[in-house]
Amino acid sequence: MIIIYEPEGSEPQPFDAGRGKLRASEIQIIERTADARWPDIKEAAAEGSIHAMRVIVWAIRKRSEPTLRFADFDPFEGELRSRLDAREVRAYAEDILKEYGENPDDLAAAFDELRDAAYDREDTDAAIADVTAPKDPAPAPEPESLPVHAYKELETVSPSGG
Template sequence: MIISYLQDDGDAERVTTDDLSALEAAAIEEALGGTPWRAIEDRLRAQDPTAMRAVIWAARRRSQPDLAFSTFDLPQWRRRLSARIERFEIDEVLTNIMAEALAKNEDSAIDAMIPHLRRLAHDKADVDAALDDLGKGHLVPGRQDSAP
């Protein structure tokens, strides 16, 4: 998951949860009242501002070790803060849905998830690429076969 915060100068500060250390993840869990990491990931997908703030806070503590979560703030978070999924997360979702769809011999579950994945994707082209990799490129809007 990539957490982005748009700075005053227009540059985006981006932190991927994949680059967090185990200690940083534990500090985020503790800052969020002992919330387990799996629940934090769910909160990030739901665009929870406190969870997103905690990830940015953990990354900034690398250069500011004394930075306290209780006073750490991200002004104008509604317009500047977002969480987006990465390609490997899209692959995981589609692989899980694919297994269920194959068991039922239908594409409807995958097709229903595509708009949601596009909204959450950091790079929307990753959704099409993941569908192609699964042999489901025909589900890409405007495309008839699985060829890229």
């Protein structure tokens, strides 16, 4: 998950809160500050909870601003939004194809929604192209070869049967 902080008049600042991007100590601080468990906080942030996004961005910003207090990081409504990272986009693209693969109109609409929810449109287009690409059939199995001793037995048998 990427959380974008965009104060009015400033450039967007992306904060990557995806899997493996936060230290355990940061997650503990987030849990303690939000008074919730990390899985619940991630889900809430993905759903647009301002509180969850604020706590996560604050914890990440503390890396470069160690003295930043939670009370001092108070964005205005609309300055925080969450977007899907490349890994999440890929998983959603696979799920969308499974669910809507038989209905091209619904599939196209769902992929458009995925593009809107993603942080990087190029990652999204690549994931969609990959999951919708025709898959090569499995290669035909090699014919079984006879064990070495079977060849020796064939050599000793004469065509006349003797």
